Amino acid sequence: MNADLQQRAQRIKLAIFDVDGVLTDGRLYFLTDGSEFKTFNTLDGHGIKMLMKSGVRTAIITGRTTPVVERRARDLGIPHLYQGREDKLAVLDELLGELGLHYEQVAYLGDDLPDLPVIRRVGLGMAVASADPFVREHAHGVTRARGGEGAAREFCELIMGAQGSLEAAQSAYL
Template sequence: MKYKLVVSDVDGVWTDGSFYYSSEGDVIRKFSTKDSYGISLCRLANIPVLILSSEKNMMVEKRMKKLKLRYVELGRKNKLKVISSYCNKMNIELSEVAYIGDDMNDFPLIGKVGFFACPEDAYYGIRKAANSVLKKKGGNGAFREFVEVILEKSGDLEETYAKYINECLQTQE
């Protein structure tokens, strides 16, 4: 199955789910650069990525802007409604969506999207119901592993990595 939209939660997937507070009250999150390779792979495979979080945070906005992501929806509680809207705009079915999430607010998507995965340290109810439980924990490359899994399922992983390596070789000249 070739998925036509990759959707990812943020907290617990791109981060370890922790919030760090400065003495001024600023909220800081740690992101892994490993996950940015997942974005690169999606671009090379021509699969759009939607970042979808029920939390709205400036640090997340800045990280996604740095990655030059076109579709970012933060502060959205009804994730199924948002994804359905994107499916309508893109003229695709929910069954053509691959989603990664980790906690109870992602539960309504299980059985609705075509493929649902979660990090190894996701809430146990999510792990039990997911199509795939990844080996990586949230904040430690789980998004990249997720992209590799869906590209492997579609038979496109080796070709996509070959494209990536070729691009790297061309930019070194």
């Protein structure tokens, strides 16, 4: 990890995730009855749980609304879920006011243009490898993994590594 990312990650108290293209591969699956399903990566889920256990708060902000995301957030224990919110920067401001945090204490992982205002505003704004090229260009860093394929886990481990909690989290399984 480069020195700039490490320094930014050390200050993080809240990690925020987009859903489509970040926690999923970005594809939308619709059944004939109109219902929707998404696939999530279990490595990402465990990374988010480890991050929360290390003391970093978590949130999801997504422009779409679906019960599948509500269930995934509940299953992972993510306490702050904002669905159907196109203006993600406004949501960020609400959340920071509620939690008493500052922009530099926030990390965000996104993939597309609606994520860019938040990526540029927070202390650690990152894009997944499969993100739009313009978004990758303006992020502080880009994961090696693609969205839905371990990018969130990589993001979580980057933060934990910078904060010195990753080794203990991993060692608990030895």
